[in-house]
Amino acid sequence: MLELKDVTAHYGTSQALFGMSLTLQKGEVATLLGRNGMGKTTTINTIMGIVKASGGSIRFDGQELVGRPSFRTANLGLGLVPEGRQIFPNLTMMENLIATASNHLGLPDPWTVEKVFALFPELATRVSSMGNLLSGGEQQMLAIGRALMTNPRLLILDEATEGLAPLVRRRIWEALTQIRGQGMSILVVDKNLVDLMKIADRHFIVQRGQVEWAGTSAELAADEAVRRRYLEF
Numbered sequence: 298m299l300e301l302k303d304v305t306a307h308y309g310t311s312q313a314l315f316g317m318s319l320t321l322q323k324g325e326v327a328t329l330l331g332r333n334g335m336g337k338t339t340t341i342n343t344i345m346g347i348v349k350a351s352g353g354s355i356r357f358d359g360q361e362l363v364g365r366p367s368f369r370t371a372n373l374g375l376g377l378v379p380e381g382r383q384i385f386p387n388l389t390m391m392e393n394l395i396a397t398a399s400n401h402l403g404l405p406d407p408w409t410v411e412k413v414f415a416l417f418p419e420l421a422t423r424v425s426s427m428g429n430l431l432s433g434g435e436q437q438m439l440a441i442g443r444a445l446m447t448n449p450r451l452l453i454l455d456e457a458t459e460g461l462a463p464l465v466r467r468r469i470w471e472a473l474t475q476i477r478g479q480g481m482s483i484l485v486v487d488k489n490l491v492d493l494m495k496i497a498d499r500h501f502i503v504q505r506g507q508v509e510w511a512g513t514s515a516e517l518a519a520d521e522a523v524r525r526r527y528l529e530f
């Protein structure tokens with residue numbers, strides 16, 4: 298479904314991706330792992346077209362994404378839950394949820410506000426609350442709901458549970474497991490390896506702007522040396 302091949306990216310003259318290659322199959326959950334500053338966010342932003350790739354290829358269902366403006370990439374069915382959530386602070390929860398809603402691909406049975414509330418009942422009681430008055434957990438649920446309302450085929454989450462309390466983190470993983478059960482493909486960055494190994498099929502460890510190790514959850518669980526070397530775990 299998604300294939301990155303030798304992708305490079307720069308910030309000015311400083312190179313951040315050095316030949317990033319990875320493949321995600323339809324219906325899979327994959328993670329990008331690795332220490333801070335290794336290029337996970339840059340990889341996500343390059344897929345989305347927010348950072349322009351300076352080389353290589355990114356194919357999504359056979360279509361080339363490199364060179365495409367970011368709104369046209371999103372319209373192909375890539376939904377982003379960005380780092381820091383980026384909730385509109387002066388819109389209500391409901392306004393945030395529907396602000397970017399769309400069904401460009403004409404998917405049958407699209408996401409609705411009701412379906413998002415069924416996934417996150419916590420949000421249903423907060424419809425009129427301004428974005429900046431929501432808790433971190435509510436904001437993250439809203440950011441996921443907002444991305445789902447664009448009816449993506451691939452959901453990409455950057456720091457899915459960062460800064461959230463354990464109970465709220467569990468709610469996020471439960472929701473992602475539920476969405477995954479409905480056939481959604483998911484690419485996720487997070488630091489909670491134990492949780493990720495439960496939900497993910499495949500992991501890519503990013504080191505200095507390229508994939509240093511790739512494998513399944515079982516392979517990662519069995520390889521303590523790799524975990525220690527790249528993940529300090």
Ligand SMILES: Nc1ncnc2c1ncn2[C@@H]1O[C@H](COP(=O)(O)OP(=O)(O)OP(=O)(O)O)[C@@H](O)[C@H]1O
Pocket residue numbers: 308311312313331332333334335336337338339340
């Ligand atoms: N806007 C920017 N301008 C210049 N350099 C940047 C910018 N964003 C990231 N970088 C650099 O690119 C490299 C990769 O950063 P990136 O944020 O992709 O890493 P990361 O693995 O997502 O780390 P983190 O978990 O800290 O977000 C780092 O060296 C970082 O300093």
